[in-house]
Amino acid sequence: MADRKHVVIVGAGFGGVRLAKELAKENVRITLVDRHNYHLFQPLLYQVTTAVLSPAEIAYPTREFFKNFKNVEFFLAKATGVDQARRVLQTDHGEISYDYLVLSAGGTTNFFGNASVERNSYAMKTLQEAITLRSHIVHEFERASKKTAPAQTDERRRHLNFVIVGGGATGIEMAGAMVELFSIFKKEFHSLDFNEVNVTLLEAMGSVLPMVPPDLQQHTIDVLRKKGVNVRLNTAVTGYDGNDLTLKDGEVIPTKTVIWAAGVRAQDFIKDCGGEVDRAGRVIVEENLLVKGSDRVFAIGDCASFMHGDMKRPLPTVAPVATQEAVQVKQNIMALIAGKTPDQLGKFVYHDLGAMATIGKGEAVMNGPMPVLGFNLKASGFFAWIAWMFVHLIRLAGKYSDFTVSVKWIWNFFFGTRVARIILSKME
């Protein structure tokens, strides 16, 4: 017992949980550290924001994964740094010493240093942020409904202008789900003129969804526009004071709601872990996933910067990268325990599974090699949407969620039910 090696994992996201599950079967002791007591299924966060799903359906108690593994201990704390010389992880609840450490702390929103945007816009990376944004969106309609006098038109329109910044998967999915949510509001806010409601998607580049081919990008834009989303490309944001969003060309959009889905960076503490970080704050890892310069600290997923061979940019911040890296790290840790040296460890090779995104009910795009089918598949429309649902359901954490989420999606598809439209006040 006493001589079992202690592996400390920071972060219970896709990578951290997968790694802990893999290691749990081995003769090691594992401490999984996270600042939340749940594993968050982040790809569906926008469905909490738009009241399709309840928080508990995408947030799974981390301890439940490991109830049958007594060698896994969960520790609720926020990591603050690593002292590699003393082999300790620093947290807001004290230090934890390790034999091997794996950083899988995920990412946070990247505002690219724009303080006014960071202060006033809504991010969508944590469950609390999603709940806060959901409350805010519903509340804006309540506020607008109190300002129906002609003299209040400007103020009312500001409440009914919703801007999403960023044309990646999150921005696209959010835009599609928002217009559908608003079509439900249309039946309930009798005093509002819904011609005054606007959903705008701003993208700084020339197209959306960089991970799919140009024809699917165009298809996505066409579908969003048909749904009523005002898609604007080559449009960069320079500032936002909470009332007016300023664009690079000087144009001003009056709005109380800017949803920032334009960038991801690593958590701040990653720079204090004794490694070297890239521009997005991600720690640079060797091909064996060891943090550069370390022989017992690994990093995986969104907080790691993996760029080797002829790669032009680091691996993307998506779940399959994190889970595949977890499997490699597990093998490498067991190899180190068995006496191997760092240069003898296996090198990580990423198998791209492609990309997919929904654009509201009944519409999605997908592109990528289908390992099961053995060929590349590019698809859009209803079929891609069914595939999207299927892929997401089998990736959800539990049978229970699989079931209730399926039910909610079916209900939503046929009846447009969105029950979770609760304004939760923090002041109460």
Added chain:
Amino acid sequence: MADRKHVVIVGAGFGGVRLAKELAKENVRITLVDRHNYHLFQPLLYQVTTAVLSPAEIAYPTREFFKNFKNVEFFLAKATGVDQARRVLQTDHGEISYDYLVLSAGGTTNFFGNASVERNSYAMKTLQEAITLRSHIVHEFERASKKTAPAQTDERRRHLNFVIVGGGATGIEMAGAMVELFSIFKKEFHSLDFNEVNVTLLEAMGSVLPMVPPDLQQHTIDVLRKKGVNVRLNTAVTGYDGNDLTLKDGEVIPTKTVIWAAGVRAQDFIKDCGGEVDRAGRVIVEENLLVKGSDRVFAIGDCASFMHGDMKRPLPTVAPVATQEAVQVKQNIMALIAGKTPDQLGKFVYHDLGAMATIGKGEAVMNGPMPVLGFNLKASGFFAWIAWMFVHLIRLAGKYSDFTVSVKWIWNFFFGTRVARIILSKME
């Protein structure tokens, strides 16, 4: 259109929603005012606290009830008083003038003036309170799991001591659901000794559940004790500083969690509505449900004090009183509009439907006249539990909730699944 009478209803609880639904079919204009945008199914609030149900399953968007009734307007605001002379309701979003006003604002927690208890204990009347308490309960186990050193025994036990004050339906149901929740934690917190976990139910009177006969009271106590709840009768609380709960006889219980389920009173603003209030702050109403001294302001439900004839105490603060009163008030408002005078209005007669309470999975007590069956029914055990579920399901707001709540209950019964164990931090 213009000469349609304007009925303002304060509060979208059982009484307010029922009344608005009844009036919606008539040629009147209705404004329904509530400080929340949802109708809360309060009897199941303890299931949110104990992670059985998600908030959205018991909180139904109020506007959805009235989407097909354009004569009903919802107004999100907090009522602050009534100026009967000027016929206006005062709110934190301005004044609303009325032809007829109905106060159905519900109740809030009654701490009976004990400031230390009010400041440091957890109440369970609002959705936000239930979510906050749920987070706290789960968090206490996380905190205890970090204090496993022998020197930390006192501190750890304080985290694992949970005290519920009040042996009414809420206290009983909460106690039963809590011990079941903790049996799930037992599988997941490997480092804790669950002999150190205590759930105590304190009741100042000589028995629990005052609305059922003595044998069912005793049965309830027996079942709770068998489940491991430390039921203490004739035990009054005098103070609580957040660390130590002090009893009347001087005994001190070290605990970080006191759940106050011992009393209900009216919202503060009820005393500012131009009527006369009783000791619990409820406005005194005539037999026709008009506020004493008024000819156009009614009050129903938990904020009204109805005591006439040979009644020894006002009608209880339960949903059936509110909904039955709503039906009477609708008739009386229509009669006033038709030209009747207050003395010609119908008098309210309450039809007692009995009482029921669950004591955890598979156990409940029920007592009361069964109007459908035509006789008095007193029952306990599994049958009463099935009846309890049936009654609550048919009272839930929507088909959607009926379905998912049934699913969750079945899941919970067979597998003990409690997924909503999320610690939501307000600080994030």
